[in-house]
Amino acid sequence: HKSWFDDKPLCDEIKRIAEGSYQKKGGYKDGIRGKGYIVNALEAALWAFWSDNDSFEQGVLAAVNLGDDTDTTAAIYGQLAGAYYGYKNLPKNWVEQVYAKKFILNLSKWIAYEGENWKKMEISLSSSQFTNDIDNSVPVYHQERIENKVNVLLVQRNSGCKTVPNERQANRRSILELESMFSEVDLLAL
Numbered sequence: 001h002k003s004w005f006d007d008k009p010l011c012d013e014i015k016r017i018a019e020g021s022y023q024k025k026g027g028y029k030d031g032i033r034g035k036g037y038i039v040n041a042l043e044a045a046l047w048a049f050w051s052d053n054d055s056f057e058q059g060v061l062a063a064v065n066l067g068d069d070t071d072t073t074a075a076i077y078g079q080l081a082g083a084y085y086g087y088k089n090l091p092k093n094w095v096e097q098v099y100a101k102k103f104i105l106n107l108s109k110w111i112a113y114e115g116e117n118w119k120k121m122e123i124s125l126s127s128s129q130f131t132n133d134i135d136n137s138v139p140v141y142h143q144e145r146i147e148n149k150v151n152v153l154l155v156q157r158n159s160g161c162k163t164v165p166n167e168r169q170a171n172r173r174s175i176l177e178l179e180s181m182f183s184e185v186d187l188l189a190l
Helices: 013-016 036-049 056-065 068-084 101-118 175-182
Strands: none
Touching: 013 036, 036 068, 036 101, 056 068
């Protein structure tokens, strides 16, 4: 790990987790706790991932059922396991219930696009778990610029972490309004 951090050692708590402290079959009975302290939440999320029997659903439920700071533990688990299992392997009935799903999928595609533009070409991260499987990617929605019904181009404008129209920032739109607009323009390309 030192090669990742300019030859600096990990702090003892993180080193203990990196060495496998989360690998406890009894989970909660063996001391795994998802408390508010991030180190505990990380250990609990890794325990849920380690013991999920190759099931995203079982892992999330295990993380939540530990108790304590369940949202943090489950969020960390979801990030790790979601990257590992991929979008297509998430429980379909759960995916369909996600609030602002289309907006999130479009945003994730934009983030991936920006990441491709900014990544350094000389850096290559290899992983035995990495696959370039197109069937496991996030669905792509329409990629061309569009105008909304009042002909105001939507552009990114920093206004308290919101994207707003480019005209005097007067007509702010909520996520639901944007999602509705996208639905009406038929952006889905599934």
